[in-house]
Amino acid sequence: MAHLRKRRPLSLSGHTISQDQGNWLQEAIWEPEPRSPVSPMTPSSLRGMRTTGGFGAPPMLSKAPKLRDLASTGPRNTRLEPLLAKTRSLPQLRQVPRNLRVEWSPTPSSFQALTGEVDILAHMKSIPLMENRGMMIGQLQLLLDFIKSHSKYWRHDPILEGWHDSQTGDQLTYKTINLYNLNDSVIKPMTMHAKCSYVEAIAFSADGQMPSWFVSHWWGQPFLEAVTGIQQHAILRHPDSCGVTSAYWICAFAHNQHIQPTAYTDDHKTFPFYKALCVCQGVLMMTDSIGPGVVFERVWCNFEWSVATESLNHLLFDVAASDDLGMPHVLTEGLTAKEKVLDDRLSQISPWHESGRTSQVKREERFPVWAMTAAFNVKVVDSKASHETDRVQILKAITGKSASELLDLSNPVYDEIDRRLRARFAIIALRSALQQRMNISDDGSLPICKAIREDVSQKSLAVNLSSCWRMTDADVEVLATCFPRSGNLKRVTFKFCGCYQLTSASTFLEELSSLKGLTEICLDFEYCTSLCRGEEFLSFSKRLATIETLKKVDLNFIGCQELEYIDDLAEVLKAAPRITDLRVMSPDCIDLGEQSKSEPKIKAKMKPKPKKQVFKSITAQLWANESSGRAK
Numbered sequence: 001m002a003h004l005r006k007r008r009p010l011s012l013s014g015h016t017i018s019q020d021q022g023n024w025l026q027e028a029i030w031e032p033e034p035r036s037p038v039s040p041m042t043p044s045s046l047r048g049m050r051t052t053g054g055f056g057a058p059p060m061l062s063k064a065p066k067l068r069d070l071a072s073t074g075p076r077n078t079r080l081e082p083l084l085a086k087t088r089s090l091p092q093l094r095q096v097p098r099n100l101r102v103e104w105s106p107t108p109s110s111f112q113a114l115t116g117e118v119d120i121l122a123h124m125k126s127i128p129l130m131e132n133r134g135m136m137i138g139q140l141q142l143l144l145d146f147i148k149s150h151s152k153y154w155r156h157d158p159i160l161e162g163w164h165d166s167q168t169g170d171q172l173t174y175k176t177i178n179l180y181n182l183n184d185s186v187i188k189p190m191t192m193h194a195k196c197s198y199v200e201a202i203a204f205s206a207d208g209q210m211p212s213w214f215v216s217h218w219w220g221q222p223f224l225e226a227v228t229g230i231q232q233h234a235i236l237r238h239p240d241s242c243g244v245t246s247a248y249w250i251c252a253f254a255h256n257q258h259i260q261p262t263a264y265t266d267d268h269k270t271f272p273f274y275k276a277l278c279v280c281q282g283v284l285m286m287t288d289s290i291g292p293g294v295v296f297e298r299v300w301c302n303f304e305w306s307v308a309t310e311s312l313n314h315l316l317f318d319v320a321a322s323d324d325l326g327m328p329h330v331l332t333e334g335l336t337a338k339e340k341v342l343d344d345r346l347s348q349i350s351p352w353h354e355s356g357r358t359s360q361v362k363r364e365e366r367f368p369v370w371a372m373t374a375a376f377n378v379k380v381v382d383s384k385a386s387h388e389t390d391r392v393q394i395l396k397a398i399t400g401k402s403a404s405e406l407l408d409l410s411n412p413v414y415d416e417i418d419r420r421l422r423a424r425f426a427i428i429a430l431r432s433a434l435q436q437r438m439n440i441s442d443d444g445s446l447p448i449c450k451a452i453r454e455d456v457s458q459k460s461l462a463v464n465l466s467s468c469w470r471m472t473d474a475d476v477e478v479l480a481t482c483f484p485r486s487g488n489l490k491r492v493t494f495k496f497c498g499c500y501q502l503t504s505a506s507t508f509l510e511e512l513s514s515l516k517g518l519t520e521i522c523l524d525f526e527y528c529t530s531l532c533r534g535e536e537f538l539s540f541s542k543r544l545a546t547i548e549t550l551k552k553v554d555l556n557f558i559g560c561q562e563l564e565y566i567d568d569l570a571e572v573l574k575a576a577p578r579i580t581d582l583r584v585m586s587p588d589c590i591d592l593g594e595q596s597k598s599e600p601k602i603k604a605k606m607k608p609k610p611k612k613q614v615f616k617s618i619t620a621q622l623w624a625n626e627s628s629g630r631a632k
Helices: 018-031 043-047 078-085 109-115 137-149 179-188 198-202 223-237 272-279 300-312 337-344 356-364 369-377 390-398 412-437 449-451 473-482 506-513 534-544 568-576 618-630
Strands: 158-163 171-173 214-217 246-247 282-286 316-320 326-330 459-464 491-494 521-526 552-556 581-585
Touching: 043 158, 043 223, 109 137, 109 179, 109 459, 137 158, 137 179, 137 223, 137 491, 179 198, 179 223, 214 223, 214 272, 223 282, 223 316, 223 326, 246 491, 272 300, 282 300, 300 390, 300 412, 316 369, 316 412, 326 356, 326 412, 326 459, 369 412, 412 449, 459 521, 473 506, 534 568, 568 581
Parallel strands: 214 246, 214 282, 282 316, 459 491, 491 521, 521 552, 552 581
Antiparallel strands: 158 171, 316 326
8 A cells, every 4th residue: 555664674783683583573562653544645735745854754753652562472472582682772661571581690799899899708897886887978979880880871761781679570770779679689699698788898997987977768769869969968068078988877788688687675775776876966868759758758767857856856957859850959957067167257257248047048949848848747657667567666666665565556755756857847948948939837838837836845946047038028927826835935046137028027026925934035137127117126025024934035136227216125125124134236236235134143252261270299389389480
C-alpha cells in the first residue's frame, strides 16, 4: 500500500546483525505509531503545505516510540537475550525481569578504589566506639564517584548496570539509589570479610573520624540528594576546612551491618545514637523530596529529635533540603561562622553595611519551605519503621518502658513530644516563610503560629526575625496569636531589627502584655525606621507596669526617629515598683533606664580586728619579751 513505508533495520554500532535479526529486533522492541492513509498529493495541496525539513525529509512522529514488555512469555525472549547482552545502545527498562538481569557480582578487589587501592583487611582501622565513627565530606564524595563510575549515561539519569533493588527489582540509577540499596550493593559486600563498619574500612586514621554533626535522615532518601545537602551544610558551618575534613555521623556507615543490634532498653542513654549526639555540636535534619517529608513519618528520626530537644537541648538544629532543580539549601539555627564575622565587624563600621543576620535571611529565603509542611503534622504514635518490632520497642523506650511491658499509645508523653517538635520546627522555618510570603496563620499552608502556641510546656520563647524586610504589619498581627496561654511562659524575646516596613504593632503588644506570669520581656526594634505610633508603646508600658511578676524589661528603639513618647515610656516603667532591671534605648542611642531602681545591695560586714596573741608557754613569753625589747 502507498501509505506503508519500509522500516529501516536497527543500527547497532559495533555489532554485526543480519537483516532478518535487525528487522525482527525492531519489531520486538519498537512499536511505531499507527498512521492514517495519505491522500494523493496535488499541486493545489502542495501550495498550502508547510514543511520543516523539505520535501525529502521523512515524516516525523508526534510521539516517541513505545517500548514493548520484554517480560512477555514466548520464544522471542530466548532470541532477544543474547542481542541485549551484546548491545550497548539500547535503552534499558525501569524494571528488568529476573531472567534478563545481569547482576553485578563484586569481589574483594572491586572496592579498592574506596580504600586507596589497598586490600580492605590491610587498610582497616579499628574504632571501638561507634560514636567516634564519622564520615568526612571527602569520603562521601569518593563514594559518590565510585557509584558514578559504575553508571552508564542515558538521558538525564545514568543507570547503574547490574545494580537492582533487592525488594522490587527496579533498575537503580545514579540519582535514585538510596542507603537501602547501598547497604545491599556496597556496604555489606565490601565489609563481608573484615566484619567491620564502613567507616572502619575506609578510615586512614582511627582518631581522625570524630564527628561534629549528627545526621538525622531517612534511608530511602536519594543518596545524591543527601550528600549534596551535607556538602552545602559543611561549606556554611566549616568554611575553614573547605567542607572536606568535617565529619558527620551517619548510622548506616557507623554501624557494623554484620552484627545484630543489641536489645532495646528503657534507658535511651544506652542507644548508640544518644552517645553520638553527646559528642556532636548539633543535628542536621535532612528533608527528602520524595514525599516530600517522609522523614517526619519515621519513628527513629522522631526519637532522635525528641532526645535532642528534651535531654540535649543545647545542640544546634539545622535543616537541609533540595529545591525542584536539585539545588541544596540549609536553614541554620543561629549565624554561621562567616555571618558572625559580618555581624561583629561590618555592622560596627556603619549600619548600612550588610550584617550577618541580613546575609542569613538572604540565604534562607531561597529554602524550599514547602518541604517542611509535614513537620507541623508530626505524630509519634503514627510514625513508621522498616520493622514493626523496632517501632514498638522505640515507642516504649520514648516513655521509659522496658521491652516486656505493654505499649500504651494513650500516654500523654507522646502528645507532649509532638507539641515540642512542631514548635521547634516552626521557629526554624519562620524566617523563610515570612520572606516567601507564606500564610502562617492557623488556616494557612504552614500553621506556624498554631504550632508555637500549642506548646504549652515551654517556659521561654525566643524568636529572631531581624532583617526580615518583607514582613509587614499584617504579619506581626498574625504573630500575636503564637503566645501560649498556659501560664508557664516566663521569658519572651522578639527581635525585629531592620524590619523597615513595620509601622504598627498594636495587636502584638496588646497580646504580649496580657500574658500572666511573665518575668522577662525583651523587644528589639532597632532601625525599624517606619515605626511612628508612639502612643501604642506608651500604653504598652502602662500595662507592663501592672504585671506583678515582671522584673526585667529590655526595649530597643535605636534608629526609630519617627517614634514619639519614648521618654514618657521610660518614666512609666521607672515608676513600676516591681521592675528592677530596666533598659530603654532611645532613637539617639541613649539608655533612658539607667537610673532605674535596683535591688538594695547587702553591705559587707567589717572584718573583725585580729586579737592580740597570748603566749602560754614560758619559752614563748621570753621570745615575745626579747622581740619587744629589741623593737624599743
